[in-house]
Amino acid sequence: MVPATPPFASVPTHRPTYTGRVRRLWASPAVRIGASIAVATGLYGVSFGALAVASGLSVPQTMALSLLMFTGGSQFAFIGVISGGGTGSAAFGAATLLGLRNAVYGTQINRMLKTRWPLKLAAAHVTIDESTATAVGQEDPDEQRRGFWVAGVGIYVLWNAFSLLGAILGGALGDPARWGLDGAAVAAFLGLLWPRLKGREPVAIAVVCALVTVLAVPHLPPGVPILVAGLVAAVWGWISHGRADEGLEPDVDPYPSDGHGPTDPTHGEVR
Amino acid sequence: MSTGIWFWILLACAVAFLTKLVGHLVPARLLEDERMTRVAGALTIGLLASLVAMNTVSSGQQVVLDARLGALVAAAIALVLRAPFLVVVLVGAGAAALLRLTGIG
Numbered sequence: 001m002v003p004a005t006p007p008f009a010s011v012p013t014h015r016p017t018y019t020g021r022v023r024r025l026w027a028s029p030a031v032r033i034g035a036s037i038a039v040a041t042g043l044y045g046v047s048f049g050a051l052a053v054a055s056g057l058s059v060p061q062t063m064a065l066s067l068l069m070f071t072g073g074s075q076f077a078f079i080g081v082i083s084g085g086g087t088g089s090a091a092f093g094a095a096t097l098l099g100l101r102n103a104v105y106g107t108q109i110n111r112m113l114k115t116r117w118p119l120k121l122a123a124a125h126v127t128i129d130e131s132t133a134t135a136v137g138q139e140d141p142d143e144q145r146r147g148f149w150v151a152g153v154g155i156y157v158l159w160n161a162f163s164l165l166g167a168i169l170g171g172a173l174g175d176p177a178r179w180g181l182d183g184a185a186v187a188a189f190l191g192l193l194w195p196r197l198k199g200r201e202p203v204a205i206a207v208v209c210a211l212v213t214v215l216a217v218p219h220l221p222p223g224v225p226i227l228v229a230g231l232v233a234a235v236w237g238w239i240s241h242g243r244a245d246e247g248l249e250p251d252v253d254p255y256p257s258d259g260h261g262p263t264d265p266t267h268g269e270v271r
Numbered sequence: 272m273s274t275g276i277w278f279w280i281l282l283a284c285a286v287a288f289l290t291k292l293v294g295h296l297v298p299a300r301l302l303e304d305e306r307m308t309r310v311a312g313a314l315t316i317g318l319l320a321s322l323v324a325m326n327t328v329s330s331g332q333q334v335v336l337d338a339r340l341g342a343l344v345a346a347a348i349a350l351v352l353r354a355p356f357l358v359v360v361l362v363g364a365g366a367a368a369l370l371r372l373t374g375i376g
Contacts, residue, residue: 069280097314187346205313208317213320234314
């Protein structure tokens, strides 16, 4: 007797269709989270593009930063120093120091994904706050891998597309001050800082470093006060005994917890 | 500044990539040392706070209080109200532009 064919057997599982594959991929929570994080983060590339042009960079220079540097905080730091009248070397220093946390993310991703050459090069390039946070939030190794790549590559594509859009729009705006673009830069840096102020110690570090900067501005060449504040922060981190991972939060949190604020002990403990 | 700045842009891009790659290459125990992680985290917070301060009050080597201070306050309010990043940036721009338009900044 021929066994009855179950109804779902008519679907050829051995050769899935394209839409079938996409549908299955979409069923993965890591893919969905990675994709939504990519959209949210990629979109604000528009503010980077506009501010970069307002700081005096050309459109190709702006795009070089988005394509090659590809780590939002450092990109904003670079143009933030330039727009304040700082030198290229001071901008380089600020961007480099702000990018150091990516080395920590690199070790986490390498341990989770165990990528091989030459894929390791691509993995390294898209190792940023958001792709790392997406991967770290997953338990299953396959999900970690999917989350990392969808967030990383997705942000890369959208961040660059929206940087270009912002650079072109910013160039068309004309006088930056008239449109409040200097106020936009202030807001952008505060927006990057905000998610990292979880706990009393991060707030204290932020307040002290902001004060150091204001006090140093009249006495040092533009851009250099940022490096002094960086030194203060590094020494603080070296001697402190607080939570090890404070400051290492993504700008857009893939797994937002309810209580954002200074006393949210549950957040980011695995990071 | 256009030619000199290209040098620093490309150097900063190269170093940024190498920083990420180093994390993927060195044994985890070297960088996952708690102290290094703390330094990296504190550095991130301190530099961003410094960039907030510098972009709010500095004008070359002078400390100037102007419309940008209003932008800072407006952005903070937007963040307390949990506005998304892009909205926060627009609120900051709007506040600075509005204050200037009214002649306060």
